[in-house]
Amino acid sequence: MTINTKVTEWRHDIHQHPEFGFEEEITSAMVAEKLEEFGLEVHRNIGKTGVVGILKCGDSERSIGLRADMDALHICEKNTFAHCSVHNGIMHACGHDGHTAMLLGAAHELARTRNFDGTVYFIFQPGEEHGVGAKAMIADGLFTRWNINAIYAMHNLPGIPAGHFVTRPHSLMASESSFEIEVVATGGHAAMPHMGTDPIVVGSQIVLALQTIVSRHLSAIDETAVISVTEFATNGTVNVIPSRVTIKGDTRSFTDSALHKIEVAIERIVAGQCMSAGVDYQFKFNNSFLSTINTLQETTHAVNAAIAVAGVDKVNGSCQPFTISEDFSFMLREAKGCYILVGNGVGECGGTALHNPYYDFNDNILMDGVNFWQALVEQQLVHHK
Template structure:
């Protein structure tokens, strides 16, 4: 079996047996066994179900970390091919099966050739989808138990031509935060609104006023952000003015400064509207993902390796930022590094959107990922 055939087999096996975040028992054990068979030192249960493989060659103290995510999503797969999910209601709809297989392939090739001087850390991370896996591995000592100079990651992206690679220095992807606002009033009879306080009117004013936060509090040039109201619910009924309105929403931004401004501005709007109406409120703001910020030097290293693998004309090293989010952002706050996006294809061949029940990772790009990892290591840890 060739290495390409093996990587495809790994990918399809993982796709067929998907596991949700922090439940990746079968996947992590498969990864650990494969690494051990390659002669790579293995550490299990890092960040609950995470795996770290360590491969040393030569005498250099230089090191590099390569990260792949392993978790699947609670989506019922609608594909009918032979490697479709056998776990009801769970599927690899984001391509983490491909990411894991590519990194296993790179580990195999680097263990076979030993064409580098230093230490490679193969980081197989659980629970990326909910922003918890990177934090868990960091809390378990990923960057304190081991000396990792820089860390890199790949994610596939439908809608970009097969195998093309895009990235950028600085903010590549947005932070993601959610908020919840409770407007607490007295409510009352719909025919006698003057005898109580009405949270619906206040809630509507809050929603309207929040539309000014981005346009009047953030720079139009370098503080791009999105605030979306996604839920507006009450405990009222047809002839009852409710006593409570719950407003939920989502925000995206590309810098920590913008994130903090948004968090404070939402509460300022809520407090002002509620104070003027004489009602109470509760406000919570939860950050799930930080913005993914690539360091300049490591981004240039990533671009160089990508160009050698797929050609200069298929690499965009200064792409527009994306409003999607990624918990690799937490690793990039610990050490410098770079996140790249690899085209999964356009149209019928790899173009189905992520998190879609008909999505499948494009096996044709697997070896691009394997070779990218191999070239990146051999360049950064050159003998």
């Protein structure tokens, strides 16, 4: 059986048996068993359901970490092919089945050829979708128990031609944060608003004022950001001025400094508007994902590996940043590294958007991923004569 056939079978099996974050019991067991079959040292239950496989060759102290995510999403799959999800309401709608299979394939090939000098850490991470898995593995000693010199991760992206690679140094993806504002007033009768305080007016002023943060508090050159109000709810009714308004929203930015400015500015606006109207407020700000910041040298290494696999015409090492988010960002705060995207295809062949019930990972790019990981390891841990 060829490695391509094996990786495809692994991918289909994982796709058929999707598991939500921190529930990847079947997936992590399968991964651990395969790694042990390949002859790797295996550590289970890192960050609850995470797996780390270690492959050493030669006597060099150099090392590299390769990370794949394993979790699925609470989406009901609408595909009808043979390998569609057998778990109702859960599916691999983001391609983590493919990421896991590609990294398993790379472990298989590197264990077979052993054409490198150093240590490779194969990191299979749970719970990426909600920004908790990377932090769990870090808290469980991923970077303190093992000496990982640099770390890399890869994700598929529909809309980019299959087998093409894109990345960039510095900020590749945005941070994602959510906020919740509660305006607390007295409310009252709609016919006698002067008898109380109206949180709807205050809330509306807050929504409008939030739009000045990006345009008036952040640099238009190097602090690109998005602030979106996504919910506006009250406890009022047709003839009742409510006593509470709840405003929720989402922010994206590409630097830690911009993220901090946004958080401070939101609360300052809320506090000012509420003080002016004589009402109270509560404010919560939660950062789910940091911005994904690639280090320059490691990005160059990733680009060189991609060129070796796909050719220079299929690699873009200076793409535009994306406002989507990724919890690999937390690992990039612990070690230098790079996150790279591989095209899943365009149109009907791999172009269905991520997090869509009709999405499926493109089997035609599985070996692109396997070959990329193998090339990266062999280039970075090359034998020194």
